[in-house]
Amino acid sequence: MSKKIIILIIAIVAIAFSVYYFKFIDKNYQDIAKNLKVSHLIYNPDKILSSFSLIDHNGNNFNNESLKGEWTLLVFIYTHCPDVCPTELMNISLVNSKIRKNNPSLVPNVVAITFDPLRDTPEVLKTFVTHYDADFVGVSGDQNQIDQLVKDFGAYYERVVNGENGVVIVQNYEPLPSGALENGYLINHTAWIYLINPDGQIYAGFPTPHKPNDMAEDIKILIDSY
Amino acid sequence: MPMITKNIALILLFFISGNVVAVQGYVTITEPWIRSAPPNAPMLGAFMNLKNNSDKEIKLVKVHAEGFKRIEMHRTINSEGMMMMVKQEYIPIPAHELVELKPGSWHIMMINPDSVPIEGSSVMINLLFDDGSTQMVHAAVKSSKMMMHNHDTMQMNKQ
Numbered sequence: 001m002s003k004k005i006i007i008l009i010i011a012i013v014a015i016a017f018s019v020y021y022f023k024f025i026d027k028n029y030q031d032i033a034k035n036l037k038v039s040h041l042i043y044n045p046d047k048i049l050s051s052f053s054l055i056d057h058n059g060n061n062f063n064n065e066s067l068k069g070e071w072t073l074l075v076f077i078y079t080h081c082p083d084v085c086p087t088e089l090m091n092i093s094l095v096n097s098k099i100r101k102n103n104p105s106l107v108p109n110v111v112a113i114t115f116d117p118l119r120d121t122p123e124v125l126k127t128f129v130t131h132y133d134a135d136f137v138g139v140s141g142d143q144n145q146i147d148q149l150v151k152d153f154g155a156y157y158e159r160v161v162n163g164e165n166g167v168v169i170v171q172n173y174e175p176l177p178s179g180a181l182e183n184g185y186l187i188n189h190t191a192w193i194y195l196i197n198p199d200g201q202i203y204a205g206f207p208t209p210h211k212p213n214d215m216a217e218d219i220k221i222l223i224d225s226y
Numbered sequence: 227m228p229m230i231t232k233n234i235a236l237i238l239l240f241f242i243s244g245n246v247v248a249v250q251g252y253v254t255i256t257e258p259w260i261r262s263a264p265p266n267a268p269m270l271g272a273f274m275n276l277k278n279n280s281d282k283e284i285k286l287v288k289v290h291a292e293g294f295k296r297i298e299m300h301r302t303i304n305s306e307g308m309m310m311m312v313k314q315e316y317i318p319i320p321a322h323e324l325v326e327l328k329p330g331s332w333h334i335m336m337i338n339p340d341s342v343p344i345e346g347s348s349v350m351i352n353l354l355f356d357d358g359s360t361q362m363v364h365a366a367v368k369s370s371k372m373m374m375h376n377h378d379t380m381q382m383n384k385q
Contacts, residue, residue: 082269082335083302084309086261090369124266131264156308167313184337188310208309209330 032225037214039195039204039222042154048201050148054113054141057126062111062139067200071108071223074194076155078116078187079128084208088191089132094212096133099219106223108195113139115157115187117146118176147172153202157189195219197226251359252280253319258365260336261329262345270294270342272334272351272365273327278319280357285316288354295338302330311335316356328371343367 033041049064056062067074073092077085092110099107112129114120117140120128125138150157150172159170162183169188170176176185193210197203204222206215258274278284289297299314317332319325327333334351343349348364355361 079264079266080268082271082300083311083329083333086263086267086271087329127266128264131267160311186311188308190307191309192307207307208304 028225032221035221036204036218038206038211039215039218040207041203041222042205043197043201043203045201049152050145052141052145052149054139054145055122057122057129057138057140059122062137062141064200067111067196069198071106071198071219072111072196073108073219074111074113074153074196075192076115076150076153076157076189077112077129078114078189079120079124080116080184080186084189084191086132088193088208088210089129089136091210091212091215092136092193093133095210095215095219096135098213098216102216103220106220108219108223110136111139112136113146113149115146115150115172115189117141117143118181153192153194155190155192157187159185159187161185195222251355251357251361253278253284253286253355253359253361255353255361255363257371258351258363259371260343260349260365260367262367262369263342265342267342268338270336270339271329272336272349273329273371274363274365275324275326276317276319277324278321281321283321284319285356286319286353287316287356289334290352290354291336291349293340293349294336297337298335299332300335301332304330345369 029041029043049067052063054062056066073095075088075092077088079085089112096107096110110133112125114125120138120140122138122140125140129136129138157172159172159176159180161168161170161177161180162185163177163179168177170180170185191208193206193215194202195204195206203226204218206218254277256275256277258272260270260272263270272289276286286299289299291297299317300311301314301317303310303312314332317325317327325332336349345367348366351363351365353361353363
């Protein structure tokens, strides 16, 4: 065979592969997305989470490997949250109940990482998160590593600190003012619930307000089509 | 009935019954409830419906309950994806309207309970309005407004 024909064959194969990849593989995700009710498919196969080493509420190391092997629903919370976080945890519990009823093998793990490791120690988290579901796992640890993860997820938070003349907004990269612990502070924060795939990557996200029934159906589609 | 007799009767009723007693006021309070929380929860949310039966706006200006360090009024606001808890000096109830205190919206924040009340119990809450009226309600502690104990029943309701 002449060189020219070989080059032509390689070119045709390369073009065919590209067409297949961009038209059909991409179409696959489009097809999945069409059937989703409330999920945002935010998967990027090239994106991996920053390396982290935190601690779960049983005192065990919680790191990147901990998110691999199984599907996980992940949420950022803090225990001094009077409204949003309890609602999120309750909704996740409802999601899992629904999945457990119809597809018990598809029930994802649940991980709740605290924005506020200063007050939310592993012990505090254990009592708090297991109230919503005995299988939930709370995660605490180094604030800087948590902040990096918050960034990786596209999440955001700021502290609202009680002061003498009202409240002061403190950005997450700023140090807590003195007296903050005694006077108390709340946290304004984004409230997405994330689905992590068994490769430990962010796969889908659910913004608030959360609808447990729709989320459960979407999760089944997402897991089945992975 | 003479005014004084009526007042004495009201006071006696207050002490004898210990139940909901409205002292004047045009606000009807219904379905007061507190969301059940983990035993170490530092914050509880109290919710209820406030119906203003008068021709003028009435404000809820103060809330009191025994066994909490502080009680505040807040409004959860979703500002471009950021959930914010904004402290309120009062909760306004427009004339002839109903304001619903509920998760994700207006609520009463009960801070640092001496002990977190368990599901099935109730907490006495006093509310003061800017027309001088006060009301006392028993807020039932439950996991959701619809009083679900099992998740099946929750799914019967449309979201």
